[in-house]
Amino acid sequence: MKISDVLLSKNGHVTITLAKEFLKCQVGKRVPTVSQFSEKYQLARGTVQNALTSLQQCNAIKLDAKGHKGSYLVKKNVAILLKFIGINSIVGVMPLPYSKRYEGLASGLMVTLENNFDISPAMAFMRGAKNRTRMLLTNRYDFAIISKIAAQHIIDKDDNIIIALSFGPQSYLSEYVVIFSDEKHTEIKDGMRVGIDNEYVDQKFLTEKVCKEKNVTYVNYDYSQILQRVIQGDIDAAIWNKDEIEEKLCDVKYYPIEILSPEANEAVLVVSKERPELATLLNEIVDPKAVIEIQQLVLKGKITPSY
Template sequence: MNALDDRFLTRNGLAARQLAVLLLGVPPDTRLPRVRDLAQELGCGNGTVQAALRLLEESGGIETSARGHLGTFLVASDRAVLWRLSGLGTLLAAMPLPYSRRYEGLATGLRAAFDRAGTPFAITFMRGSDARAAALVEGKVDLVVLSRFAADRIAAEHAVEIVADLGPGTYVGAHGLLLREGVSLDKPGLRVAIDHTSQDQRLLTERAFAHRADTVWVESSYMQLRDVFARDQADATVWNLDDVQDRIGMGVEVHPLDGEVTRGLSPRNSSAAVICRADSAGKALTAFRDALAPDTVVSTQAEVVRGDRMPSY
């Protein structure tokens, strides 16, 4: 550890770490808050703030310019240096299992965006939006990727915030009704596979068969659908059509969903959203908003979906 690093363990250095977090989200040519205002926010003295700013400048994290009565302006900043000095570590994002090319493209796009911003970033894969949301609320991950529909519901129930909506077609292409060949939708006691860990699948499936009183519900994760149909344990379900034939296999017909089933959901259930804890003190929230270039993520995802780019995450 060099002398400069040692200084970041002092009182002035700890204030510099806090300032680094605050400055991660400040664009160039922005007037900085007054020293006394920063001191009040950080709970320290004016001299400590001034020393902290000098530390950040000496480290190459920022460049400032005093402009007389106009105040002090941030001329430039190095996001990678500020992130390292802040001590925030690696952001961990929870995503759906990468079973489709669309999800692989989304993971690749997010990785590219954070790498470009110089922000350490890692991905963990978890099945079910409820499981991912619980991991976020419990502080096990910093960011969660899910559909905008699921994000709206979770944000209404927990102290989380939606920090990005990547637009229609970024989460799924479409949902459809899967029906075993030779089975009629009018079959009495139709066995319908449902995954209660997925808000999107559960709601769409319940809507699709809401008119029936004789439905036999078969609990099944989307990762088990192939086996469920192959073993004659279910007759129908509703699910994401991305790569569906590869996952389910032959012997299953795909039908479009009735407009009443998807009413009020499109395009929310096809749009990828990212949420973080509202009390994250600027960590995931600021980092994600600043690091993410939505157009880059979406265009990278499209390249992967088309096969023009190899997934890398």
């Protein structure tokens, strides 16, 4: 039986739905019964059974029925399941690669996204976790790279994304620091003008956390302008990425943030909550340890970034 014939049949959409379900199932585990699928998706039992038969006839899955114990997934062919679902490419979006750390992360992701499922990987770049998540939720992109602290904030607020993969401490950046226009300052004080980007989840959250209970004036700038605004004296202080300061050899004083949340430094890969099958697929394809190994090689100058 050809996949195209199944998809064009009257049960085609049901087969696609079950293909997504089996992409999430682990081999060796018990699978939902026909009745459970029928109840979950409000479908006739016969319709569900026909879809299961089609998946097995196309060698997408192999089930072992054990009577009252239910059926178990003995084998699944991810490549065939992906053809049913219609996934032939994976496009991610991450921060602009303005630091070696981001270049290393992008390089590691592109290398590990190469796969045996005939899926073409691609990466796009966009500033701001809000912007990246917004585009993710319109299905323009399949996954997004943001910081763990941004992901947790978005999940707490809207609960519309899933953290599929985490890449560990300092995979997103080395640390955030506070920078000052006047080198005599070592901490943010009352009366200061503090730069903030309301579209940049991490920077906004940390700025408000550092300035809590302080009488400061927030001045909204695009994140890419804040460093220069501090240097020029247009604002007195801001929270900034230490990696960029050091790589650009900026003549600006900076100090560590004592109350910094470690989640701000960790990169995570998120997908839409409406597409949990992508979380399963990306877990099968991407090895976080391999990504970080490549990132470290880029940071140490042992390999040239490639993304």
